[in-house]
Amino acid sequence: AERLFVSQPVVSRQIRELEARLGLTLLERMPRGVRLTEAGRILQQYADRMFSLQRQAQSVLESLRGLQSGRLKLGASTTIGNYLLPPVLAEFSRQFPQIDVSLEIANTEIIHTRLFNDQIDLGFTEGFPDDGDLLSEVLLYDELVIVAPGGHPLVGKAPVSLASLCDQSYVMREIGSGTRAVFEEELRTHGDIRPSKILSVGSPEAVKRAVIAGAGLAVVSYLAVSTELKAGILARIPVSDMKLRRPLYRVELPYKKYSPALKAFVALLFESIRDSDELGL
16 A cells, blocks of 8 residues: 555455456455465466566667667668668668668569558659559659760760760660650650660669670669769760659558657658759759
């Protein structure tokens, strides 16, 4: 009664009510004090375990609030997953080493499905959902650029027209890729012009390696080649009549509640975007 800051009769009444609900006697009343019955000792053991679990739960939740533990599951389509998120993930892991982070890279449709099934916490895609089951917001705009090897004759020259580049060979992603579809649509708006020769490969890295080896020009995401451009391995060819920008989306479930870890990651991502002068928001 003293520990609970109530009167002794209140405690006695609560114990009698508990015994009545259980149909068992928990305490043996002695001339001087009480002692637990067998049922009382068993109940006490379970009660100790319950209070221990309560303390553990409080400790884990406090750790989550303080970002001392937790899990973060992200999904992204190719360009975002390979080129935008890795530096942010590295910095997040440095700041919050106790948080387990996983990133799944797949096409837009798969990422949207994972989100809908609540298998990932947040998605980043180059396309937006076709229905209202998911919320999407433009994260930033990615520019598509034409690149060549560093020593190409057109590097450092005045801007040229897109039509004048059609006598060049091109390295492109396979038919059906988003980047190739956007570029081919742009060619159609310029009178349905076509490159003289196309080498199709299956990944952004393969496109870059082929261009570096001299296989031709390429239309690629600026995000995918920013490192090579800075190093001079690749060079951007200025085109006077082409400016292609595509939105990159943050996608989530409408009812998703952000955990402390997810809030911290999104804040770090936005900080990274704001601090970068190469992403055209």
